[in-house]
Amino acid sequence: MPARTGEQYLKALKEAKNRIYIDGQRVEDPTEHPAFKNVARSVADLYDLQYEKRDKMLYTSPTTGDLVGLSFIAPKTKEDLIARREMFTEWARYSGGMMGRSPDYINTSIMAFASAAEFFRQGNRDGIDFGENIVKYYEYVRENDLALTHTLIHPQVNRAKAQHEQNDPHVSARIVKKDADGIYVSGCRLLATLGGITDECIVYPSTLNKATNNDDPYCMAFAFANNTHGVKFVCRESFDYGKNQWDHPMGAQFDESDAIVIFENAFIPWERVFIVHNADLCNRTYRETNAVIHMSHQVVAKNIAKTEFVLGVILSMIEAVGIEQFQHVKEKAAEVMIILETMRSHLYRAEQDAKIDRYGNMTPDFLPLDAARNWYPKVYQRMVEIIRILGASGLMAIPTHKDFEDAEIGPLMHRYMQGANIDGYERVQLYRLAWDIAISAFGNRQALYEYYFFGDPVRMSNVFYDHYDKAPYKQQVKEFLERAKRRAGITSVTLS
C-alpha cells in the first residue's frame, strides 16, 4: 500500500478501538475526543504533507514499487541521507519542532533494526528466526505507513534496585509465559508519547539501563497493535484545553500526550517478537544495530527546526516591543543563533563524514550527533529561559481572543496591547505563542521532553565519556610536558 493520507490514518485510528484511558474514562474515539482530536488532525496533516511534497517526502518501495514515506529509507548514499534529513525537516517545520514524536523518529529505528537482522538472529531459539521477524515487521510498517510509539523504561518504583530485586517484581512488564505461538506479557512500561493516537507500539530495550541475566524476564523487544487484547494506554491529562489556535497556538494542535502502557497477560505472537529473555542482546541493541545513530539524525534535524522556530519567535518579540538596541537583548538572541549554527554544524559534519556501516547502510558519523543530543537537552532550557527574560510582563499581558472580540474591551486591547510597529491584536497573538512555548503546561512539558526523552542526560554524558577516544588528547599533553622537561634540561627528580 502506498504512503497513507491523513484521512486513511484517522479512519484507521477511529476503527482500531484501542483501549485508551484519560481522566478515569475510556476514550471511545480519539479522533473525536477533545484530548486527542486536534493532535490526531496534526498527525493527519503530516501524512497529507507527504503527498503535497511527494518529490521530497516519498520514495519507491524496494519490495512493492509503491511510493512510501522517505523516513523509512535504508540510506545507501550521502544523497539518501540528505534527502531523508530534508524530509525530517519538512515534518518538523510543520509544528515548529514541537512534535517530537512525528512517526519518522521510530521509522528510522525499525529500518536500522531490520538492516541489522543478523544482530537479532543471535537470539534465535526454538526454530524462531528473530532476524526475519524484524525484517518482516519493518516492511509491514513501511508498506502500511503506520504510526508507532515505543516504551523503553520500567516504572519508577525503586531505581536503586534491579527489576528482579523489586519488592513487587511484577510491576515492570515481563514475560510471564511462553508457548508454541508466542509470549504473554504482564506489567507496566513507560512512557509512550503519542501512544493514544498511534497504530502500534514497540517495546524496546532501554538505551541506558543495562541489565544482568537475572533480569532476563524483563529483557525483550516486541511490537503489537495498540488494540491488542490485554493492553491499556493510560494517558496523562491533556494540555489541549479545547481553546482555539489563536489562544493556544501550540497546545491546541500539538499536545502529543504521554501514556503509561499496561499489559495484562497480553499475547504477542512470535512473529512480532524480536528479542526474548536476553539481557545481553538488549544491552547491545542500540549501539550495535546503529539504530541510535539513525534516530539521532532525525532528532538533530528536528531540533534544528525547533531552534529556527524559537529564534523566529524571539526575533519577532524583540521587534514587536523595540528592544533591539539593548546589548543584552542582542547577546541573548545571539546565543540562540549560535545554538542554531552549532547544531547545523553537528548535523553537516555527521552527514559529511557518513560511512557505509557493516549492514550496508550509509550511516552518519555518530560522534557529532551524539554530542548534539547530549548538548541540546541543556541548551533548550536556556532557549526558553531567554523567551521568558525577553518577554517579561508581555508573557502575562495576554488577553484572549474573546477579549478582542468584546465590544467594550476589544478596542481597548487593540490600543493598549500595541507594540512598536504592531497592532495589539497581532502582538498578543505573538506573545501567546511565546507563552505556549515557554510558560504554559504545554511549554513546560516540551522542556521536560527535551531534557529526558532520549534518556537521562547525566547517564548519557557518562556513556559519552566512556566511549570517547581520550588517548590522543592525553598523549598531546604528555608530549608537551616531556618537551618542557627536555628544554629545561631535566631528566629526572630524585626524592630526598
Ligand SMILES: Cc1cc2nc3c(=O)[nH]c(=O)nc-3n(C[C@H](O)[C@H](O)[C@H](O)COP(=O)(O)OP(=O)(O)OC[C@H]3O[C@@H](n4cnc5c(N)ncnc54)[C@H](O)[C@@H]3O)c2cc1C
Ligand atoms: C515528556 C517525556 C516523554 C517521554 N516519551 C517517551 C517515549 O515515548 N517512550 C519512552 O520509552 N520513554 C519516554 N520518555 C521516558 C524517558 O526515556 C525517561 O524519562 C528517561 O529515560 C529517564 O528515565 P526516568 O524518567 O525513568 O528517570 P529516572 O531513571 O527514574 O531518573 C530520575 C532521577 O534519578 C536519577 N537517577 C536514577 N537512576 C540513576 C542511575 N542509575 N544513575 C544516575 N542517576 C540516576 C536521574 O538522573 C534523574 O535525575 C519520556 C519522558 C518524558 C519526560
